[in-house]
Each structure stands twice: as C-alpha cells, then as structure tokens.
Amino acid sequence: MIEDRFRERPSVLLTVDLVILTLREAKLHVLMIERGNSPYKGMFALPGGFLQHREEDIFVAARRELSEETGLEPNFHLEQFGVYGAPGRDTRGRVVSVAHLAIVPRLPEPAAGTDAANAIWLPIDRLLRGEIELAFDHQQIITDGLERARAKLEYSSLATAFCEETFTISELQRVYEAVWGVQLDPRNFYRKVKSVNDFIVEVGATKQTENGRPARLFRPGTEQVLYPPMVRPPRFAEGEER
C-alpha cells in the first residue's frame, strides 16, 4: 500500500539502454560501445546512459541517446521492451535500466571524433554465443530485444524499418531471413507480402543489381498490422541454422 512517508522511500538511478539493430552484409548487427570508464572498463556495452535531469522523459532520453550514438536525426523505430533492475547488476548502486529496441537502416560507420567514436557494429550471433563478454547484464538484454524484434516481424510491418525509403522485395526478404536466422522461399515470400493489403506499395521505379533482372522498388504502405501474420518457421530444436 502506498503510504506517505516520503523520506523513507528508496530511490534508484534510472538509465536507458538501447539495442540498436541493423543489417550489414545480410547479417544482423548490434551497435556496441567500448567502455572508457569503470565498471567494466574496456568491455563492450550497449549504448545508453543516465537520465540527464530529474524531469527528462524516459522515451525522450532514449531518443536522445539514439541520436547521439548514430549521429543522425532520430526518426527511427524505437520502442521500450523491458526493465532490468536486479540489485547488484551495477556496482555503483541501485541502477534500474529501461531497455529499448531501435531499428535503423544501414548507416555510415560511426564517426570518429564524435560521441560515437568508440561505437562499433558487432554481429549479433557472436554476442549471443558469448564469444565477446559484455558489461552488466547486456547479453541478456540483447537476447530479449532480439526476441522482441523476431516476434514483431510476424505480425507487424517492422521489417521495413530495416530498409531504406524504397526497397525491393528480396531486400525485405533478407531482413526476415537475417532476423529470424532462417531461409525463406522467395516465391512464397513474394506471394505473402503482396497479398497483405497496403503492406508495401510499388513506387514505379526499379533497381538494378550486379546481374539479373531489375527488381521493382516499393515503399512501406500504411498497414501496420500483418493479418494473417507472416509465419516464422519453427527452428529445429533451438539449434543453429540448417
């Protein structure tokens, strides 16, 4: 029950952490920061940080961090997906972190000389396998953020957030394949994305790749919900890809 003994209530420090996903060479990557300070100095950690002042909104703080780290106007997909506040997760005191998932299209390399100077895109599979030890509970946060992204591809138009303003259907398919870690049949994928009303809209132009027939370009439609959803093939006994 809420009682009004204000001074006795324990306060906590609030941070935002960002799982920023993108596709690079058809593989899913996460933006990581090499820590310059203790704790975990020299290890990789998620972008993020403390609220700037007492009145800063959590979502605003996350947008601010996203903008600082990517060095770009922050119009990308951003959503909250969890809270991590176990006592002892940060040696500096009781720190509670609100985890956010961000999806961005392929970006230029993090620019030296900026806030993002020690930022680097790392392949998510290496992080999930534990090849690189991460600061705090950030491996768990990445795992949970990826699962949120995987789930949302099924029933929402989130996949287009990985793409440029216009994209081909096979580019969109590569998003699904990278995020889910599966292979999809291009013909069935084609049929599916075109059957959902106003999911993607043809823009008229085409895009030429190295060789082969040029592909038509599309932009995201207004439909945010995929009904029926895209079916995620069950992975074999939670193992690796085939």
Add this chain to the structure above:
Amino acid sequence: MIEDRFRERPSVLLTVDLVILTLREAKLHVLMIERGNSPYKGMFALPGGFLQHREEDIFVAARRELSEETGLEPNFHLEQFGVYGAPGRDTRGRVVSVAHLAIVPRLPEPAAGTDAANAIWLPIDRLLRGEIELAFDHQQIITDGLERARAKLEYSSLATAFCEETFTISELQRVYEAVWGVQLDPRNFYRKVKSVNDFIVEVGATKQTENGRPARLFRPGTEQVLYPPMVRPPRFAEGEER
C-alpha cells in the same frame, strides 16, 4: 555516454503497479484499490507501491504486492509488461512505475480488516470506457496490460491461468471470449484445444452443471506454446462486440 559524476545523476522513486485480472460471472474484472491518501484520495487506483528497501528486487516487490492484495499464496501468473515514468504523472516527485500483469482464478471477495480492505473487483469494460475516473495514468496501464493478455492468449497457454486446477473446455472457452470480447464457435474451439498436443490433459472426472450433459475435466498440460496459435477474430472496426 556514461560519465562518473555520481552526485549529479538524478534519482527516481520506483513503484510496482499490478493489473490483476480475473473472471467473475464470465466477465473480465480488475482488482482496484480505493485510495486513502492524497494524491487522488478517494479515487480508484491499481494495487502497487514503492519498493520496500533499496535492495528489493522489482519482481519480488510485485510478488509481495500481489500476495498482500489477494491475501493468498502468490503462485499466480505474474509478468512485467511496461514502464510508466512520464514526469508529472505523480505529484509527489519523479515516480517511475514498473507495470505487471497478474492472472488469477476466481478468488473470494477481498477480506475486510486486511491490507485489501478497500480492494474491489471492477469490470474492466467500465474502466476502459472511462466511466470511472482512475488515479494517475492507471487507465492507460490497464489498457496496455489487457492488450498484453489478449495477445498472449493467442500463442500461449495463459488462458489456463484464469481457471481452477481443473476446468472444462467450455470454461476455458469463456476465458477466451471474456478476454477477447468475442464469441467463439464451441465446436471449432473444442477441435482446436484438443488438437494442440499436451495443451490440456483429461483428468478422468466430470463436472455437472445446472443442466445438460456433464463436462469432462482437464488440467493444464506441459505445453506453454500454442502452435499454430489460436486465431483471434478481427473485431469490427475497433468497435464494440456484435
């Protein structure tokens, strides 16, 4: 970026709020508390409260509140679903609340003389329509918690959390109908729940109702995931039921 100027970092007060759902007379209800103190004195609010001490785990705090408010051993379904921390949402300072969804079977009325003395089960549709003004941003929290529950019925065995240890198939169907606010065909529902392997297990006994053929009793199986999922019928233009 994380800098090590500890004293300048703003701290916040952390609370847990609980959306506790149950079925009463085949309608979905939420447990609400009439507030005894300002702010919002006399209005209804979600059960919840501040962390008890600086080292209390968030999930532990939520379990504790659930146990206090229901007056029972807290073995019910409980999960976190969001964080609400807009500046100004609480007049007492910067209060950030971690919202939890709890599902309980039909319980005895809140007992007088306990912590839950001013607790009351209210029909969720009245709260969502705004008939009863709620404290803080709790109407929004209830809306979001309900959407989480609705989504999880599709692909998980969460519906059984509303039921007693054993239940009939039509009781399970009433859970889906109440939470989704739709009517389902009993014959197709029957086929569906029995076709998912180890979703529900027959216990052998039957249950007699007022009239009609006695129904077989089931208990939850070990399967936590419904694949393929139960399909939620699209509601007509986001309106009311038919």
Add this chain to the structure above:
DNA sequence: GGAATAGTGTCTTTGAGACATTATATC
C-alpha cells in the same frame, strides 16, 4: 417427452509449403 449443454463429424474455404516456368537484365 423437452430443454440444455457436451461432444463428434463433415464440407468448404483460406492460406501456407513445395516447386515449375517465364521474364529481363549482364556477360
């Protein structure tokens, strides 16, 4: 018998899985 609910069966339709074929580009 009638009324009510439980449980089974069947036909239709939708949509996913598998896979052949045609179209348009580069070399």
Add this chain to the structure above:
DNA sequence: GATATAATGTCTCAAAGACACTATTCC
C-alpha cells in the same frame, strides 16, 4: 548463347470457418 535474379503460376496439404448431428444430463 549462358547465367543470374525477378516475377508469376500451379498443385498439395494443413487448418480454420460454418454448421449438422449425436450424447447425456435435468426437468
């Protein structure tokens, strides 16, 4: 021409939607 990718079509099968029918209880 060969090769590569884009785009469309077809057959099959799984599963949802609609709905008829039988079973078992109480009155």
